[in-house]
């Protein structure tokens with residue numbers, strides 16, 4: 001009786017001590033591999049006494065999730081934690097929508113355990129507003145070894161010319177050479193790989209990051225569109241609109257030989273019990289020393305309620321935890337964002353990624369992916385995406401594609 005009377009008083013006077021850390025997490029990890037990785041985060045959070053409200057929005061690449069986010073924020077109902085990329089983090093932070101994570105960052109020594117480059121990406125105006133989960137790369141070919149062997153190719157191609165020759169051989173045998181999901185962001189992943197392979201790292205930086213006019217209208221850019229036209233001839237008739245994971249399944253099931261996709265594709269192979277080096281091959285796309293990176297991160301939105309604030313802090317702390325970084329990235333196909341996580345449980349694809357990532361640091365080859373929104377503010381990414389997809393899905397010439405690219409970028413700048 002006494003307890004029953006006392007409890008509400010206690011609850012009213014000591015809200016902090018009683019707040020159950022709660023997060024509503026808006027994310028787009030809904031494929032087989034992604035869902036496994038997401039549930040590792042949920043499990044870790046719940047294991048530490050938190051309450052997790054799951055808000056998945058299906059749609060690879062996340063544009064559907066971003067639409068939901070905008071409408072939620074507009075209606076004053078921001079989710080507590082959101083899977084967000086660094087340019088979008090800046091855009092939301094500029095609007096004052098994000099919570100400051102400096103106290104967690106200081107307590108957990110983020111300045112010592114995160115790579116400098118990622119520290120910058122997670123900050124706005126010198127303050128932490130997001131927390132990194134991983135490092136993915138988009139410059140990868142996922143190949144079916146049996147299909148390659150069927151045309152006598154032991155190896156994945158080392159240049160785009162070699163790629164074309166191999167693809168022609170596969171096509172002549174009735175095999176679909178290139179598994180592509182015809183959604184704009186997937187087409188841009190293909191495009192950025194061609195930019196890197198044909199132009200090199202300096203050209204990638206100038207054209208796709210600095211948006212330098214000379215680079216954008218150069219002959220090199222025309223060659224990139226020429227190659228995109230050739231690649232269009234290597235995809236199957238049903239590619240339009242196909243999800244990336246169904247596209248990965250085509251390589252897995254022997255329907256197509258190669259997919260060019262971020263290493264979240266590895267998460268799909270692993271979730272299906274496939275073994276790297278045996279059931280599938282992972283090799284970086286033709287380029288000298290480029291590494292097209294993509295870091296998933298969570299931004300915490302400004303919300304009120306002790307339970308929610310406690311939830312945001314707990315989630316941020318756990319995400320950078322060493323054990324979590326290992327567990328999550330083993331499932332997701334990426335490598336840890338945190339420095340010094342033991343790599344002994346990681347497979348050959350991840351070890352190669354780690355090695356290439358290190359090598360790219362010394363050569364300006366560590367470049368953000370445009371296709372998955374790492375490189376530019378939304379409007380400018382949109383200008384590139386629109387051009388690439390209109391060119392790929394029509395008979396537009398390379399000259400016209402280059403003019404359109406300049407025009408769209410100019411419009412997006414206004």
Ligand code: BGC
Nearest residue numbers: 034060061062264294296372
């Ligand atoms: C995300 C990945 C995700 C992929 C496909 C990318 O934007 O960074 O984590 O697996 O989209 O949905």
